[in-house]
Amino acid sequence: MKKLFFCLMGLCLSVQAFAQRYSFDHGPYLQELTEDGATFVFTTSAKGVSWVELRAADGTLSRHYALEDGLRDAYTTFNAIRVENLSPATRYEYRLGSKEIVDFQPYKVTFGDSIVSRWYAFSTSDPHAERCSFIALSDMHQQPEKLGRLLSLAGVESADRVFYVGDMMDYYADERMPFESFIDKSVEMFATERPFVLVRGNHETRGDMARSYARYAPNTSGKYYGAYRIGDVMFVVLDCGEDKPDDFWVYAGLTDFDAYRTEQAEWFAELIRSKEYRSARWHVVMNHFPPLSDTDDGAPEGHGVREITAKFLPLYRKAGIDLMISGHMHRYQFLDPEERSDLNFPVIVNSTESVVRADIDGRTMKVCVKGLDGGTIKEFTVSR
Template identity: 30%
Template sequence: MAYNMDRKTFFKVFAVLLANTGITPAFAANLNVENNASLKISEGPYLLSMDGGKVCVVFMTNKRAVASVEVFSPDDKNFSQNKIFFDSSPTGRKHIGTLHAVWLENLAAGNTYSYKIEVKEVLEYWETYKGAKYGATKFGDILKCDTYPNGSNPLIFKTPSDKNPEMSFIVINDIHQTPKTVQQLLQPKNLSNADFILLNGDMVNTFQNEELIFKGFMRAVSDAAHGNIPIFYARGNHECRGKYSEAFLDYFPTKTGKPYYAFMRAGTFFLVLDMGEDKPDSSAECGGITDFDSYQKEESNWLEKIVASKEFKTAKRRIAISHIPPFELGESPYNRAIGNRFRKILDKANLNLMICAHWHERFVVKSGERFPKSKLDIKVKYPIIINGKKDALKVKIDDSSLSFAFINEKGGYTEWVDLNKLK
């Protein structure tokens, strides 16, 4: 028996079937459209992974569309006339969907850039409707946006200068989908003079669906950054769980195409590590669908090459970021082996500081001290700051010093501590 089904009904049925399979490519997110609403930017934009003359602009639309970002800078002769960058797929076609990630490239250091987003709704394109002329596309609404959607802030960013030795940044972690905490910790006075925001993992309980990603934390983060302040993300163990865990990099792209990567800022080399799950692949929680053992071997090989590089060795400072401290990952010998694998490399890397999370309470461990809570008798070889669940960590760096303070949900600061006192 044959059934006739209109396009709208087909996509609704297909979305249900797709959800039940657990398959979550970026295309699945593209089914979340508002057919009867006006075209709008529904989430973001937010800036990710700004480094080496590149930054990624990520945003969502409520309808399937093609997207571009137009960039201008009076400071950069290469951008004195507007340049346009497209949200393109790896196959050479412009991406048609609701989730958009546009990489801006060839940006000069220390310059200010303004950007404008343009999205064009795609109603039909020639492959999808009967009787279409070859190459014909049916477009709908067009939207241009040069201010952050929830306010009047112009879409502007500044690239870091190679010559400026000063910077500050703010770290939050273990939010576990409590957006109110994000709003409290990232209030404007805490973001004053912040060069970037670092999300150090476990921002959700599970990476289960798109709505949870934005309602749980990212909408609040994006609104705080209002399209101006760059964001870096270190994946936690809870981001490794849920139907959308495989789509993590669709929402949070990196230069390496992996959740681990590195970047430079104000003469400081940052290592962003990914310890993956805090349970072995054989555990019931992992359900037989993970292979973090192979993944972390690959990451440790990458890490060895990075710490051996001239850029890393000659940096003024070296800071490692990891959601889970690499000292004791759970109770199993397997997880301890993972910690040992990374620690052997990091112990020889001449780190100035490591910033971690995961424990939901804050600790400061001086170089030479025994690592707290660990059943292993290990003395750390570099200072470690573990930020709490309801704290923000603010770090300031200048030519001769690094200092930090914790900020609570009410905006209260602890005393600033000089890193030299932790040696």
């Protein structure tokens, strides 16, 4: 520790002058938790080299680094470390480790402090599980306290997954924004043990840092969209893109979401024909935009929803969907297939003040939507 000395009116004083100690800043939180792997995301206060230590039930310890092309990730503050070859349905303990790098020269690296975190715990997915609970909400727009309230109302402590279905921020222009908007609150409440799944909304495509948003939700496919099988449940996450046409002036000619939605529609068409998809008992789809709109007046803001309706709705009708959850409209709506001829699956459109919880047990899925006041907005059961 360094000290500064100075004299004032003949009296020498000693002042502890010391830069912030090397520490873990944000996280850890889990991503892409599967039956045989998990990704651990966290940041440090200064650049260093970091790792994750795993402890199995028999006490066996292993250390893991982020590795690419023979090089361990180093001289960075942001860490995403993937660990694979784990056992299914197994509990592990983990902790973080890091060593500060104070100077990085071609032939000499100078290290500073070394730190370790406390132990945390998680369990890998059970491929044979018949029970699964999940929570979904959207459109928090940088309101972590509201997020925390809704997570509590939905019983996040007993949920297996949390889905953030878009627009958790207004835009992305500062690397602290995702943490301050929703990640830090998630870590505080559940994300050290159970993952959240990030569904990109149209607001997360905005801002000068939007092109690096994916690093906060790393996955092995490298895509925002994908399919995740947990026991008998197939979750599908789609990436809606922007709500207005690509040539709309505010995008400055820097978007091509029409082609991107076509890419996803082609992928989804292949997915629903796959054995893995067809063999799942339950099919749940998350997309920030609803599949259609009852209030479309042809305005530019409705372009994205119209694209979803044109390119995806015919596929949705063939996909055997049991539940779809979306947001974007900032008002709650339930699209009931028993009351409509244009849908054959239920759709919950989340508001800015509602949260969905679903509990699947064998051939029954119970769904409950709660409002910010704690009241129940909607309850229903789906049977298979």
